[in-house]
Amino acid sequence: MSTPREGAAAPLSNAASGTAPPFGSPSDCACPPQCAKDRILQAAQNLFYEHGIRAVSVDAIAAEADTTKVTLYRVFESKDALIAECLKDQTRRFWQWWEAIVDAHQGQPRAQIEALFDLLANRICRKEAHRGCPIANSAVELDDPAHPAAHVIREHHAEIAKRFRKLCKEMGAREPNVLGDALTLLVTGVFSARIAFENAEQVKSVAEAAKALLDSPALGAPEAAKAQRAKAPRPKAP
Amino acid sequence: MSTPREGAAAPLSNAASGTAPPFGSPSDCACPPQCAKDRILQAAQNLFYEHGIRAVSVDAIAAEADTTKVTLYRVFESKDALIAECLKDQTRRFWQWWEAIVDAHQGQPRAQIEALFDLLANRICRKEAHRGCPIANSAVELDDPAHPAAHVIREHHAEIAKRFRKLCKEMGAREPNVLGDALTLLVTGVFSARIAFENAEQVKSVAEAAKALLDSPALGAPEAAKAQRAKAPRPKAP
DNA sequence: TTGACATGTTACTGACCGGTTAGTTAACCT
DNA sequence: AGGTTAACTAACCGGTCAGTAACATGTCAA
Numbered sequence: 328m329s330t331p332r333e334g335a336a337a338p339l340s341n342a343a344s345g346t347a348p349p350f351g352s353p354s355d356c357a358c359p360p361q362c363a364k365d366r367i368l369q370a371a372q373n374l375f376y377e378h379g380i381r382a383v384s385v386d387a388i389a390a391e392a393d394t395t396k397v398t399l400y401r402v403f404e405s406k407d408a409l410i411a412e413c414l415k416d417q418t419r420r421f422w423q424w425w426e427a428i429v430d431a432h433q434g435q436p437r438a439q440i441e442a443l444f445d446l447l448a449n450r451i452c453r454k455e456a457h458r459g460c461p462i463a464n465s466a467v468e469l470d471d472p473a474h475p476a477a478h479v480i481r482e483h484h485a486e487i488a489k490r491f492r493k494l495c496k497e498m499g500a501r502e503p504n505v506l507g508d509a510l511t512l513l514v515t516g517v518f519s520a521r522i523a524f525e526n527a528e529q530v531k532s533v534a535e536a537a538k539a540l541l542d543s544p545a546l547g548a549p550e551a552a553k554a555q556r557a558k559a560p561r562p563k564a565p
Numbered sequence: 566m567s568t569p570r571e572g573a574a575a576p577l578s579n580a581a582s583g584t585a586p587p588f589g590s591p592s593d594c595a596c597p598p599q600c601a602k603d604r605i606l607q608a609a610q611n612l613f614y615e616h617g618i619r620a621v622s623v624d625a626i627a628a629e630a631d632t633t634k635v636t637l638y639r640v641f642e643s644k645d646a647l648i649a650e651c652l653k654d655q656t657r658r659f660w661q662w663w664e665a666i667v668d669a670h671q672g673q674p675r676a677q678i679e680a681l682f683d684l685l686a687n688r689i690c691r692k693e694a695h696r697g698c699p700i701a702n703s704a705v706e707l708d709d710p711a712h713p714a715a716h717v718i719r720e721h722h723a724e725i726a727k728r729f730r731k732l733c734k735e736m737g738a739r740e741p742n743v744l745g746d747a748l749t750l751l752v753t754g755v756f757s758a759r760i761a762f763e764n765a766e767q768v769k770s771v772a773e774a775a776k777a778l779l780d781s782p783a784l785g786a787p788e789a790a791k792a793q794r795a796k797a798p799r800p801k802a803p
Numbered sequence: 804t805t806g807a808c809a810t811g812t813t814a815c816t817g818a819c820c821g822g823t824t825a826g827t828t829a830a831c832c833t
Numbered sequence: 834a835g836g837t838t839a840a841c842t843a844a845c846c847g848g849t850c851a852g853t854a855a856c857a858t859g860t861c862a863a
Contacts, residue, residue: 363810378708381619384850398810400852459705466761467697467705470616484761508767509774513747515761516754523704523722523753529746536747539781546777601840623821634822636840644821 348376349456350420364402366392372413376461380410380468410465411475417461418483436497437541437548440510444537451517452527460518487511499548506546513537586614587694588658602640604630610651614699618648618706648703649713655699656721674735675779675786678748682775689755690765698756725749736779737786744784751775
């Protein structure tokens with residue numbers, strides 16, 4: 328097997344330093360800045376994202392966090408619990424990102440969706456996003472449905488679909504559920520494709536794809552709504 | 566860590582028996598039916614798909630293949646080489662599936678695309694596809710770009726995009742490259758979503774999404790071509 | 804000063820990992 | 834009969850894994 332991590336002896340592997348999951352690492356924690364728990368959580372997220380969950384040992388995490396395995400196990404019950412905490416933290420930051428975009432276009436569901444995809448397309452092309460979505464990636468590595476992180480993964484994806492469906496409904500789409508699910512597939516698709524494609528630019532067409540779906544005669548908003556959308560921000564929609 | 570595999574002592578784990586990746590397992594090999602190499606290749610694909618590459622030991626593969634680790638290492642250079650062989654085998658079977666569908670609608674690029682998505686939607690809902698795409702999954706677990714399987718993964722995805730772009734061109738699409746890439750994203754998306762969504766049916770809208778994209782005024786075929794498509798099979802396209 | 808608390812240090816356990824060595828058995832070909 | 838080939842058994846190697854035990858240190862608050 329091609330060396331998983333650079334041995335338990337790895338003191339300060341900067342293999343992952345400078346790299347972080349696409350929606351950032353923890354910084355807003357209750358405890359004083361950069362307490363051991365914070366550093367461990369951040370190191371784990373970076374290493375998990377960069378190399379995969381199973382490829383990273385707790386020794387490597389502790390080393391990257393500039394602490395020891397003992398401290399790690401004092402703060403987290405197990406590696407599995409740490410994994411779950413990492414994912415929770417990442418979903419929290421993802422939804423912060425989402426909310427900020429949605430808030431910027433209140434009452435304009437179509438503009439909200441477009442902005443989400445425009446900014447996603449930009450973000451996914453950035454170098455630090457080269458391993459796609461950390462949550463979806465975890466789903467690949469965790470086969471046990473009883474794993475403490477499994478629920479986080481499922482809930483996250485269900486929430487994306489739910490919110491897209493709702494936005495599509497507000498937009499007055501003909502088929503809000505199908506359209507919402509189609510947009511969800513584009514999101515999961517762009518993350519997955521980002522890993523496997525050499526050229527990061529190739530996945531950028533996700534924004535155009537989303538707009539094409541929104542304009543779809545079969546799924547999108549009827550002409551009336553489409554004409555309306557360019558004008559004043561409608562309050563909420565039917 | 567939640568027990569990776571059920572110990573090296575696992576003799577005949579039927580944890581994966583009866584489960585196979587979405588595009589099947591090897592059966593058409595040169596050597597006599599069910600030689601050791603065949604059995605190993607099949608067992609590895611099943612176990613890798615079900616539990617992930619890193620979670621499966623070579624001991625477990627040998628046991629599942631009803632042979633020994635020694636035989637495995639006589640036939641394959643290393644676990645990494647075995648991984649690469651598994652992926653090659655799976656891409657081969659994927660393109661067999663693809664070609665069969667495309668051949669059934671020769672000269673009708675739009676019908677070819679629609680059929681690909683219709684059948685993909687059906688296949689992805691099947692129980693044995695519940696872990697998405699084995700090739701995309703491997704990309705998550707293999708972080709080393711020098712891994713013997715990395716090239717297989719990249720080439721596979723590039724080929725999908727290339728073929729979709731070509732079909733879109735033949736279809737006379739306004740933006741064949743963007744449309745082709747959008748379809749590619751739907752494919753990667755439906756595989757990824759299949760893992761994380763509890764309800765398999767939710768990803769089925771991929772076929773409708775694809776049709777909506779094909780009908781997109783901005784990306785799809787102009788009205789003329791669209792009217793034409795229902796009629797006689799055009800020979801090749803512009 | 805005295806605790807309490809978070810953290811660090813060192814060393815360990817038992818299991819499992821990928822990979823190897825050595826020797827055996829059975830079928831087939833010449 | 835002898836040789837080749839492919840398969841088997843069983844034990845082993847050095848290393849890594851997740852997780853633990855026992856003890857030392859620093860710091861801050863009362």
